[in-house]
């Protein structure tokens with residue numbers, strides 16, 4: 001039995017993440033999705049709460065054969081102990097999956113095996129691009145699983161990201 005761990009901010013969970021999960025699912029029996037920066041929400045960079053991101057991931061992965069868990073992970077001021085913070089919050093895992101250089105470094109220093117994946121269609125499949133399209137009323141729906149479209153609508157996510165991205169009367173965001 002092998003359990004993997006894949007961390008991201010998932011703001012929102014998009015088709016690039018989904019393709020990465022697809023790939024990981026061939027290599028492990030169970031997968032923990034770490035919801036990074038779990039305490040952040042209601043901003044242009046991090047619009048969705050940890051709970052909303054749990055809904056996006058759980059509903060997108062409902063038909064998967066492998067067992068998945070979504071675990072919120074809050075940020076720490078101290079990178080040197082972050083890997084053990086993650087391990088203290090997650091079911092035990094043997095392999096960490098990430099393409100983020102800092103995450104890779106911190107897990108490797110903690111003695112955890114790390115695997116990377118290719119970036120899929122990165123011109124479009126990037127959280128920043130999805131959020132910009134949400135703000136500008138563009139086509140963001142084609143970049144995320146259908147379950148994510150439903151969660152964003154259910155939680156009035158478009159109205160929220162557009163409102164928190166406005167500048168105030170003094171031009172401050």
Ligand SMILES: Nc1ncnc2c1ncn2[C@@H]1O[C@H](COP(=O)(O)OP(=O)(O)OP(=O)(O)O)[C@@H](O)[C@H]1O
Nearest residue numbers: 008009010016098099100118119120125126127128
């Ligand atoms: N299109 C993609 N293909 C493969 N991996 C991806 C893709 N997009 C993101 N990832 C990886 O998924 C993990 C989590 O990414 P993250 O949640 O930061 O998404 P992002 O698209 O990079 O978002 P943002 O633009 O908000 O920083 C990282 O390891 C990242 O490299």
Ligand SMILES: NC(=O)c1ccc[n+]([C@@H]2O[C@H](COP(=O)(O)O)[C@@H](O)[C@H]2O)c1
Nearest residue numbers: 007008009036037075076078079082100
């Ligand atoms: N010291 C810390 O709290 C620390 C260190 C490395 C990564 N992280 C988090 O892990 C996640 C990594 O995900 P991304 O690859 O999506 O950036 C982010 O939420 C990031 O804040 C936190």
